[in-house]
Each structure stands twice: as structure tokens, then as C-alpha cells.
Amino acid sequence: MTVDELGRIVDAARCRVFGWEDAGNEPHRQALAEVIRSTKSEEATILCEPSLTRSTTRPPDIVLVCPHRGVAVIEVKGFGLDEISSIDPGGGFVLHYAGGARGRNPFHQVRNAMFDIKDAAQRVHEGQLTIPFRYFVALPCIRRSAWMAKWGASAPIPKELIFQDDLSRLSPALLHNGMKRLGSLGREAWPAADLAALKCAFGDTSVLFPVPEERAPRRAREATLGEMFDEAAESYKVLSDEQQKLSAQFWENGPRIVRGVAGSGKTIVLANNLARRVQRLERGHALFSEASAGLKILVVCFNRTLVPFVEKKIATSYLQRTGATLPNGVVHVMAFNRLMWHLADKGVWRYQKVFEKGKNDRDRAAQYQADLSYVKKNDTPTFDAHAYDAIYCDEGQDFLEEEFKLLSQLVRRDQSEPSLFVFYDDAQNLYGRTRPNWQSLGLNVVGQRSHIMTECFRNTRQIVEVAFNVLYGSFAENKSKIPTRAFGDVSSLLEKGLLTERDGYKQVHFARREGSRPIANVAPSEEAENQYVLQRLRWLVKEQEVRPEDILVLGFKKERIERLAAFLRGKTENGLPEIHVAFKEKDDILGQRHRLTLSTVASAKGYDAYCVLLVSAQDFKVDVDSRATFYVACTRAIEHLEVSTCGQPSGLFAEFQQAINRV
Template identity: 25%
Template sequence: MTVTYIPTIGRGEENYDVAQIARKVREGVVYSPEDQVILYAGWPQVKDYSGRTHTADLTVVSNHHGVKLVKFSPSSSSTDLKKDALSILQAAATTEALLGKSLELKKKRKLIFDVVPILFAPNFSGTDIGTDEIELARSEVEIIRLLAESDNELSTEQQAEVQAIIEGAKALGQIGEKDDTDLIDPVARAFNDLEAIIYNFDATQRAVALTSINGPQRIRGLAGTGKTVILAMKAALAHIENPNAKILITYYTRSLRDVIERLITRFHRHFAETDPNWDNIHVRHGWGRSNLPGVYRDTCVREGRSPKSFNDVRGAKNPFGAVCQEIVQSNAISEFYDIILVDEGQDFPDSFYQMCFYLAKGTRDEKQIIWAYDELQNVFDVQVREPELLFGTDSDGQPRISLLRSLPAGTDTNDFVLQRSYRNQREVLVLAHSLGFGVYSDVVQMLENAKHWEDVGYEVISGTFDTGSENVVERPLRNSPSILHSPEGIPIASTRAATDFDQEVSFAVEEIKFFIDHGIAPHQIMVISLDDRVARSYFSRISKDLNNHNIVSNNIIKDTYSEPPFRIDGMVTMSTVYRAKGNEAAVVIVVGADAAVLRTRTGRNKIFVAMTRSKAWLRIMGVNSKTFKQMQREFDTAIENSPRIKFTMPDMNQLNTIQRGLEEKHARILEAKRRMEKMKNELNLSDDDLNSLIEE
């Protein structure tokens, strides 16, 4: 027997009698060894037409016993019991209606199993509770008997469908474009089939989204493991649970706001059938601007302080860290939010986390701060920072946030690791790791040991991971289950070398037109420039050429002072790596790859982030050069070895020392280029003028 237990956000203070029933189910007292059981505490939560919330204290989904919802009623009053009976009946009716939308679960227009509402009333001695549509249990023996009653047997696929609907995965399906007609083109059909897999949102991810812990939580996983989706679902469910609670969900990449708001809306509509109240759910960029709200800016305004802009702290080593540090040290931050959710946690400075600590209500071990962290996507730093470092030390010398210290008794974990990546094709993810680390050239960064590789979803095939050892890891299909059946002759990933800038632009336009002609929507195509210096030139030329084919583009870096939606229906998205983080597309076309700095972590991380935006196809382009030829060699080797990665373990101490020097040099070079560009514009100099000046 397998019992999956999910203590959800709606469980509240657990009643002793309910906890006892849950314990007996988990220990195997109720069900047989062959049963597959999912047990929810405090779920589902639904709203009626009057806006009232109805919740089951326990819900059981079993392959042999259907769906059973239990509500505990401690009262002996028939009036109170009738109220509780109607509430669990409403929860069951709404759940049944949701399940009834799936044809897989119906036969002759009816569900193939019953959704059974049960009222557990151990203190009630009467017989009439005003309705005969629910089952009444007055003792533990009676409720165990009712839970154990068999129903029509569910197949594995049917049980998974029930679970996906109850847990809200079906809300995600509304985001994708669905075509009711047969898709004739095999490219479009392949992507449509892939999206059906991606949007199912696996049981592990949904369990993390539903699980509620009275205290801080960390969620870790690779790109595409669903961290943003999980945080959006948590925000929606918390809002349904307590519509008056102040909820913050914050992010680093400005273009993420539209994505997060759409996700929250989808989940809220799925469970509550209404739109959320945005007065109480704040989707905020970390910093903000004069015309855009942000966590830092909002905090300053509430506390009567003048928020600082980037220009005010331009000279600081970490400008955002500096402004957050200043307000933290001012002791001027008042508690404001009941729940704080942080996406892209790897990109925020420590002082931002400390600001969030003071913004969150409650004692330190009960502060509802949940942060999602991708240890391999940070374009600035590859190291994982532990909570004790992120949040700093309290006045008593203890860490402000300690996951171990705040873990409630009886709770399995508050540090969730997501290993399955649904966004990327296995081939693309292995390729991105290979090039991101530089394993088939000069290694620039590396995971520390075998356990770290396993945490991100790989299996260790061989090797000791000692300095100089030869190691082999492999990504199993179970951790990259989204399989694209690309038509013959259309590779999932490929590179293409151009003779010059003009030909590279032509290659990019050719690829875009090919995919659109084969049924991929323009907004499912993303162009990413790895060359920040000429990104505007790339996008301007590509946009102009696309217009000649009546294809419209959305250049999100065109206006640096706004926060435009990243994806606009009917438009091809064009973005730098930094704006693309956290977003995705069916087709990703990387241009300017010859500008990648392969000797630095920053350069390698940019390649990794660009590649992992792709859900289906990846095209990498650059002008033929020494750098691009090296990238192509690494690309070909990675494809040949996929799904395995083979590497020699570097000396981590030496690697870190070398990389610090290279990164500092790289930063100085970038600053020199910026100043030269500024001087060229101010003095109206040409590139030849500058080259002559340097030669002299």
C-alpha cells in the first residue's frame, strides 16, 4: 500500500480526532496493501455562489474506493451539525462538478465512481441532521468503515486524472492554445502533444504547491521544474483560504509579472470560480521604479522614506543590495504581509531577504516566507546561499531563519527539491548543462559532488568526484518526461554559423518563418541575443525583415523604462538573456552566440539560461569565429554523449580562485566597453577612429 499524505494550506489547527484518522490511514489500518491512496488534510477548498468557503478536513482518493470527503463536527447541536453537513455537501458537489468535466471519468454521462461526503460527529446522539445526502459517522469505527467501503475500480490513468483535477493541474491547461480541429502539420501536432504533457504538472509539484507549513519554506529545482507555477498556486490558495490576508509574490525579472498574474488568476478561477482581489495579492518586482511598484519602493513609501533609484547608487558594487541594506539598517520596516513568496530567489541579494523578514508578520519561526531557488540559473553567481546567510543573524545571535529549527513536529520537510524538469527536452537540458559548465572544454564551474548531481535530477553512473577523477552522470527519462516527437529531418537542437551579421539575421528570420508556416504561433517563438552590445541592432533588423513577411514582433527591450508583457499573442518575442529569465517558448532562437565569453561563469550561465528557455526546439546562431567554432565543437560532443555527461573533476579550490580573477577581469572589460561606447557617441567617433586611437 502506498499512501501519499498532503497537509494543505486549508488544514488550520489540526483536530485530535481528525489527526487520529489520518494517522490510521497512513499506518495502513484502513486500506489494503494493494491500494494506492492520496490523503489530503484541509482539501479541497471551494466557494459557493455567495462567496463562502467550504473545506473538507480530510479527503481520500483511492484506486479502489473513489473519492471521500470528511468534515469533523465537534458540536452536539443539530443546528450546528446541519450547517457542517451542508458545507461538506457543497464541497462534494463542487468537486463532483469539476471531475465531471473529464470524459475519462464518465460513462453514460455519469461519473464512474461516487464522491462521498461524510460528516464525522462523535458528540452527536441524535438521528436527524436535516439531509440524507451525506454519510454520518458517530465513532472512529464507523468512519473507518465508511472510508474502507469499495467503489468502482480506477485505472492508474483515471486516478491520476482525478488527482490532477482535485489538485488544480487542469487550470494550467487553460494557458496553452488548444485547437479543436485536427492539426494537419506534424510540427504543430508534435508541439500540441508536448503541451498536454507539460501542463499536467506532476504529483510531486502539486504536493509542494498544496503543502502548508506554519513557517518558512524553500523550494529548489532546475529551470522548468515548475517553481513559478507552484508559488502562483500557493498565492491563489492562500487568497481563497483568507481573502483578507496580505500576500506578496515578488520576482527579479521584470517581464515575469504578466506570467505570474495569469497563473494566479487561472488557479483562483479553477477553485473559486472568481477573479482574485488584487488589492490583497501584490505581484511586485523586487525594486520598482517611479512608475512601477516594487517591494523596496512600496516599503519606503509606507514608511515615509524617499525610495532610491538605480542612478542614486550607480557606483555601488551591488546597487539593489545597497538600497535594501540601507532600509534594513534603518530599523524602519513595519510588518505588513501575512505571506511572502519569492521567485527567482537566486538573483536577490541577502539584504532583500532581510527586508522581507521584517515585512513578514509573526515570530521568526512562524513567518510565512517561501522562496524558490534555482541554484544553476543565476547569471551572476553559481553558489547556493543557505538561509542562515540570506536572512542574517537575529538580536540573540541566532539565525533569523533556520529551516531545521522552524520545522514543525510531525512535518516531513520544509526544504523541497524538484528533480523533474517539464519545460526542457532531455537533450536540450543535458546540452545546456554541458555547455553551461564547460565540461567539454575548460571547466569553469562544477557541482560539488555526486549528491548535488542527484539533487538536480541526474543519476551517477561512475566516478568518485575527487579531483582528477573521471565521472559519468546520466539524466533519466523519469526526470525529463516531456518528450517531443519532432518530425523526421527537424532536429530538436542545432547550430548554424553565418559569414556575417546580415546572414545571421537572414538565418533567424528563415527559422521563424519556417515554424510559423508549420503551425507554431508567433508568440511561441522567442529570439534571445547573447550579445548585449548589439541586441538592439539584431532585434531592429529581424523585426524589419519579419514585417516584410507580415510577422509582428514584441521587442521587450525597446523601452527600458516600462515593464511590458513578455508575451503578446500573435507576436514573436525578442529579449536579452536577463529579461528572458523565468520565461519560455516552444522555439528559442539564440543569436549573437559568437559573443559568449566561454572562460567565465557569467558567460557560461548566460548560455545555460538562453538554452533552457526552450520547451521544444532550440536554434543557436552566431558569426563564424574562434569562439563560435569552439561552442559548436562542445555542442556536437554533448549531443553525441547525451543523455550522459562525461567530465574530469576539477580542483574546486583552484577553480574558484581562477574564476574570481576571470570574473573581475571580465567585469572590467565590460565597463571599458561601456565607457568607450559612451565616448564614441559623445564625440561622434566611428569604430575605425577608436581602433586607430587604440593602435596609437
């Protein structure tokens, strides 16, 4: 059973299948294929090596979840009959190894895995689980008749032992027994609450809305924002089908493009996909072979403050899947300018200063390409020592076309097509970059190499809808200064029914979660606005018991944030927490425990917080770049958004007010 053959079986399956690419050997694929083919139920889900949110043990090989069959946990063992020297009544095997015989009991392993799943589901269930759990050990390389011929008809065969010829009958038998048991209880299916709890237990979930440290346990007063945010943070969150499928894909050859609306989970997919990639290479011993001892995967973003955030997501995802820390030196996360400096230090090219007089970003990229071409031609040992096996690019809308070309040339020379994987959202284009012509760059991203993520999970509908209407100037006086429909691929959203227009107002359908309306405030002066922000922070922290790390204060200009930080630092004796100014401490993650983060919008891009206060909205212009920046600022808010301005309401703030009245 090859990977391609299994892929065709998955494509034809009637049930839902996740993670099948992780079936790392032929016996595993063979067992998985038989379970898939014999499960002819659209409501059933089959998971291959699924992770648990709070488990650091090895995941089971196959898990079948069905509202009629219940839960079946299957451990696959690929050894042949000749490799077993003896058996015992408890289900243990003694196997021949190169170093001698060794006993193994896979029944203990799969039983523990089953109880791990059951315990994880029970933790999030408000009542008691009633759905039945079963476990099995599958031997796809051994037929039942051969087993009995070797050990005799009286040899113990645990009822949980499944042979090659039993695999196709397992799922139908589970269905028969499940329906019989349901009938005896007067039910048609196992409770939806049980299935929901199981769904919460699975998936690469610990990287969803992560915090840099674990949240200290506490009990906030009921009906406060603090309680609401705590419940949201502590509850289990589950990857969507789309996120799971993208996370599980193994991009072996050629580039990939993943576009998505704000809050769709692009960075989550990046982290999970990369962690799985490293895990697969480990499973194949690639990390320890001489040929791949120098394995290097690069993750690059434009924003330096985003680096520790992305590093945290990747490390969390890998730890959850494997129970181990990332191998040293395999994954390198760098801001783009830091990458340029790093490779200059290694002799790959000459460093080009960002603000060098007479040079723009395109000039610098061209000079880097010229230097790189010279090194690849005349000093291949230097290039080969620092080339990458794969490059993941987060927040790709920040990069120039020439910079993508440069990145594509940093992969190893033996790649027929560069392993460059780009994640981006046109609507968050702060720097006014035009979308690259991928074909002109020599990057083939047509067909299944390009994917669009169209559902927002981060923000409430009210927040996204208001911000979206400001972005596209639904209430703009000058329509010449608004983005075209191609800017954020509005036409695609309209065609898919994810966006509708009525009297010029855009109603968003790609964010399902409902919440409260954003709040707009007008202050007569900056001093008055400072006092307003102080009042709101005290209200949030003291009266609403919101954790400081759940609040993000944003502004357009550094100077404004610096003045506000100085003002607030003078008030910390009145109960305000320590102030963290993001662009002053660029290598520190935002949202640290017990610290209140102030930042420019640009430095906070890629982050989010349950509560966002956006100050001095009058600093935003009414051009396309400023609209994109305003959109990014608003969509950092998960649940609660407040925007304030100084002086007479005008510009984007006035549009924001009108959008609030329509949402």
C-alpha cells in the same frame, strides 16, 4: 482532533494523502482522520478539498480514489444534533441559525461535486469511464444511535448518510463492495486509464505552462510542430507528488528555502502555496478582522519582465481554488528595484540609484539597511504601515546575501523569525552571485525548512542534457573557466542517481520526457544569420503552423536583438507576425497572442516557450556567468531548440555542437 494530531496520522498512513492541511475545522479533521486510518492500501489516494482544472465551484471536503474501491466523494458537515430542527425524506436538514431556521440539502451539494469530478475526468478520457463513483455526507459530530433516538427508527436515513460511528467502516465497506464488483466483471482493478483521467482532473493544474490568454481553438495540420505544441498545451497537466506537497504546506513560522533544477516548477509551487495561504486566511476570516485589515504579502523577483508572469500564475491558482479573484491589496508582486522605489516613496528609506557612480549593489543594500534600522527605531508607525506579513522571493539566485538580509527585515516586527520564502536554482545564476550563508543572516533553514526539487518537467531530456554539458564545460578547452560541482549542487544529483558521468560527459536523469535533438546552425555573417532566422520563422509559422506566441527568439546582447527586430519588422508584409521586444516593453507579459517575442536571455528568465531560437551564440564568453546564461537560454525551450552563431564555430557554440553529437 488538532492539526498536529492529524499530521501524525498522515505521517503514519499507508495510503497517499494530499492537502490535509486544508482541513479547516475539527469535524473535517476528525472525518479525514478516520478515512485515512481505515484505508490501509498503498495504491489508494485521499485528497482534501482538491481543485478541479475547470471548476470554479467549491471543492468537496474529501475524495478517495482507489483502483479497487473506486471513487468516493465525501462532504463533511460539522453541526450537532441539537442544531437540526427537522429533516425531510430527501435528505435535507432544517438548521437553527442566529437569524432563524434555514433549510440545507448537503446531498445536492456533494452529488454535484461528484458529477463535476466525473465530467472532468471523462473530458480527458479517450473512452468511457468504468470506475464507480459514490458520494456521501458525513456527520462526525452525531452518532447513529443518537440520530435514531431523536427522530425515531422510522425516520429516513439515506444510504449516503455517514455518522460518527460509521466513518471507520466506510473505506473497508467500499473495498469489499469494489472487489465484489470487480470479481463479477472478471477484473482485478479498475482501468489504469480511468485513474489517469482522474489524476488529470485534479490538482492545481491550470498554472502549469500557462499562456497569458486562452489559446484560440484551431486544428493544425497533422504531423506539424504546431499540432504537437497545441496538443501539449491543451492536454491536462498534473502536479507531481513533490509539487503538490510543497504547494499544500503552510509555512507559519520562520523562513523556508526551495531549491530546484531548471523546469522543476518552483514558480508553480510559489503561486499555489501563496494562493493557498490567502485562502486559509480568508477561511479564518483573517482578511476581514480588524487585526489583519492591512494584510500584505510580497512577491519579489529581480527581473521586471517576470512580474506580470508571476502575477498571472498567482491569480490563476487562486481563481482555480476559490472561484474568485484575489482580494485587492493583499498580494504585491514587484521587481526588486521597484520595491526599493516604492518603499522610498513611502518614507521607509532614501532611494539609491542602481547605476550611481561609486556605489555597487552591496553598498546600496548597506545604505538601505542603515535607513531601515533608523526608521524601525525612530518611526515605527511608518515601518509598521508598510511591513509585510510574508515575503516570497522568486529566482532567488539573482539576489545578493545583503539583499536577502534586507528583505528579511521587511516583515512585521511581531515575527520571532521572518516569514521569508526563497525559491532558487544555482545553475541559473546569471549575475555570478555566491550562495548566501543563511545562518550568518540569522535565517534558520535546516531540516524540513529546506527542500530540493530534483525533477525537470519543462524540458525534454535532450535539451537539458545538452545545456547541462555546456554549463559544466564537458567539452571546454580551458577547464579553469567552468563551474565547480557546488555551483549547481552536482554532487547531490550524482548521489541521488539523477546524473551520471561517462568519459567526462554528463547524462541527465532528472528530465524524463524525450524529444528531438537541438539544432545548431553556422552563418558566415550577421546578415546571413538574419536571413536564416527569417527563413526558420517562416518555416515555423507557415509550414509548421506554429503559433507566434509559442516562439521565443533570444540573444545575449540587447543591441543584437534590436538589430534583428528592425530587420524582421521590415519583413512583416511577407506574413511574419507583429514583433514584441521584451526589454522595450518591460511591463508586458511575454508570449502574447499573435505576437513574436524577441528578448535578451536576462529579460526572458522565468519564462518558457515551446520553440526557442537562440541567435549570435558568439556573443557568449566562456566564463562561468556566460555558461549560466547560455544554460538559462537553452532551458527556456519546452520542445524545440535551435542555436545559431556568426562566423567560425568557437566557444560555447562549439561545445554545444559536441554535446548534440553525444546526446
